[in-house]
Amino acid sequence: MSSRPIASPSGESSAPFIVCENVRKFYGAFEALKGVSLSAARGEVVCIIGPSGSGKSTLLRTLNGLESFDDGRIRIGDVDLPGTHRQILEVRREVGMVFQSFNLFPHMTVRRNVALAPVRSRGLSWVEANGRAERLLRRVGIVDQIDKYPGQLSGGQQQRVAIARALAVEPQVLLFDEPTSSLDPEMVQEVLQVMRELAHTGITMLVATHEMGFAREVADRVGFMDGGTLLHIAPPREFFDHRADKRLSAFLSKIL
Amino acid sequence: MSFDTQIVWQNLPSLLYGLRLTIVIVILSLFFAGVIGVLICAGMLLGSPVVRRISADYVSIFRALPEPIIIFWLYYCSPLILNTKLTAFETGAIALAIPSGAYLAEIFRAGIQAIPRGQIEAARALGLPPFWLLWDVLVPQALRIMIPPTLGIVTILIKNSALVSALGVEELFYRANVLGGQTFHYFEFLTVTAIIYFMLILPLSAAVQFQEQRLSARHR
Numbered sequence: 001m002s003s004r005p006i007a008s009p010s011g012e013s014s015a016p017f018i019v020c021e022n023v024r025k026f027y028g029a030f031e032a033l034k035g036v037s038l039s040a041a042r043g044e045v046v047c048i049i050g051p052s053g054s055g056k057s058t059l060l061r062t063l064n065g066l067e068s069f070d071d072g073r074i075r076i077g078d079v080d081l082p083g084t085h086r087q088i089l090e091v092r093r094e095v096g097m098v099f100q101s102f103n104l105f106p107h108m109t110v111r112r113n114v115a116l117a118p119v120r121s122r123g124l125s126w127v128e129a130n131g132r133a134e135r136l137l138r139r140v141g142i143v144d145q146i147d148k149y150p151g152q153l154s155g156g157q158q159q160r161v162a163i164a165r166a167l168a169v170e171p172q173v174l175l176f177d178e179p180t181s182s183l184d185p186e187m188v189q190e191v192l193q194v195m196r197e198l199a200h201t202g203i204t205m206l207v208a209t210h211e212m213g214f215a216r217e218v219a220d221r222v223g224f225m226d227g228g229t230l231l232h233i234a235p236p237r238e239f240f241d242h243r244a245d246k247r248l249s250a251f252l253s254k255i256l
Numbered sequence: 257m258s259f260d261t262q263i264v265w266q267n268l269p270s271l272l273y274g275l276r277l278t279i280v281i282v283i284l285s286l287f288f289a290g291v292i293g294v295l296i297c298a299g300m301l302l303g304s305p306v307v308r309r310i311s312a313d314y315v316s317i318f319r320a321l322p323e324p325i326i327i328f329w330l331y332y333c334s335p336l337i338l339n340t341k342l343t344a345f346e347t348g349a350i351a352l353a354i355p356s357g358a359y360l361a362e363i364f365r366a367g368i369q370a371i372p373r374g375q376i377e378a379a380r381a382l383g384l385p386p387f388w389l390l391w392d393v394l395v396p397q398a399l400r401i402m403i404p405p406t407l408g409i410v411t412i413l414i415k416n417s418a419l420v421s422a423l424g425v426e427e428l429f430y431r432a433n434v435l436g437g438q439t440f441h442y443f444e445f446l447t448v449t450a451i452i453y454f455m456l457i458l459p460l461s462a463a464v465q466f467q468e469q470r471l472s473a474r475h476r
């Protein structure tokens with residue numbers, strides 16, 4: 001798995017779709033990102049691990065413009081962030097996000113949750129969007145819950161709806177911010193399984209996670225963040241077996 | 257003591273005229289209160305620091321004052337400030353709207369702020385344009401939170417509308433008093449009037465209960 005080529009399956013341009021260079025981010029005087037450089041090619045799966053507060057969420061959130069940054073460069077496709085309002089909307093259509101706490105819209109049915117953005121962001125008709133919602137929900141295995149409200153579903157089911165919702169806009173990239181961290185243990189696997197299948201479809205994935213098994217098995221590269229810095233990034237075998245960094249090996253021995 | 261249905265029946269048109277005026281004054285002041293509420297709420301959430309301060313002060317001042325003081329103050333003092341004398345009816349409608357607007361502003365603010373940040377972030381992450389973010393995600397959720405307390409304010413407004421009888425506005429309570437005094441049948445007229453107020457307010461409480469049941473059904 002880790003030997004999968006980094007270029008897209010169709011073999012076209014291997015220029016990275018996401019490029020960050022020396023990105024710095026301050027919350028007041030506190031420096032949450034201290035010059036992070038990271039790029040991801042089309043179709044690549046990058047997992048990011050690291051202790052709480054190391055800046056994983058902050059990094060992901062700068063990539064779709066949910067969070068501003070103060071220095072450095074971020075380029076998504078051919079847009080340099082922060083772009084114009086129009087460009088940011090376009091970037092967000094290309095870069096979907098799945099949150100730790102699902103953030104489904106509680107006042108809409110599952111179907112509507114998934115169909116909304118294709119209609120409002122991509123200009124599909126409701127009929128087309130509902131059809132797309134049904135297909136995606138079948139793919140993540142919850143088409144039988146399509147007319148329920150999020151509050152009536154389990155956490156694992158809600159997160160799978162959230163993945164379908166993000167996919168419905170047909171993004172090139174999906175950002176996952178600890179997608180299984182607020183799930184009961186017995187529901188973690190059902191979500192990871194959906195993500196595993198997704199990784200084979202050629203979509204680019206950046207995943208902040210504590211699931212080491214998933215990172216080792218699915219990622220093309222694994223990165224370790226600590227204190228606002230991306231300390232080390234390498235293919236999983238090298239990453240887990242050689243433990244190039246002292247702090248990384250301390251972190252891994254604590255968590256594994 | 258017996259209840260004289262006859263006398264109530266004879267004077268019912270006069271009483272209902274008062275009811276009509278009560279309804280008009282409630283709707284008018286509710287409209288003004290809504291406008292005040294939206295403006296003050298926008299001031300508290302979006303304004304510059306000075307505007308925020310003023311908006312917050314408006315709310316805390318007019319929530320603290322007894323309604324009769326606002327009503328009489330406006331009645332006696334508005335000619336001194338505004339140069340024009342408002343009619344009793346106008347004074348009543350505005351005076352009722354001023355504190356209701358303060359309550360509504362607070363309800364609107366709380367409703368908007370009660371929506372979890374994650375909702376807005378999820379909508380933004382989907383690339384929803386700002387209008388649809390408001391329309392599809394924020395407004396429906398905020399309304400759901402705001403409707404029960406807003407109906408509570410309407411209830412209080414209906415009850416407080418009786419206060420403007422003190423200015424001589426011939427609304428329901430005023431008529432009840434006059435008819436009671438003319439006929440010496442206070443018992444009948446006040447009882448019937450109480451029932452009318454109750455029937456005005458009953459549908460509102462029923463609506464609140466209905467909405468709460470619907471929502472809790474959805475979340476189970």
Ligand SMILES: Nc1ncnc2c1ncn2[C@@H]1O[C@H](COP(=O)(O)OP(=O)(O)OP(=O)(O)O)[C@@H](O)[C@H]1O
Nearest residue numbers: 027030032050051052053054055056057058059178
């Ligand atoms: N809005 C904010 N204001 C101030 N500080 C913040 C804000 N958001 C995050 N931080 C700080 O920035 C640092 C990085 O936070 P971030 O959420 O990116 O970490 P994380 O690696 O995702 O951690 P976790 O595993 O707990 O999710 C933390 O120290 C956090 O306290």
Ligand SMILES: [Mg+2]
Nearest residue numbers: 056057058178
């Ligand atoms: Mg985080």
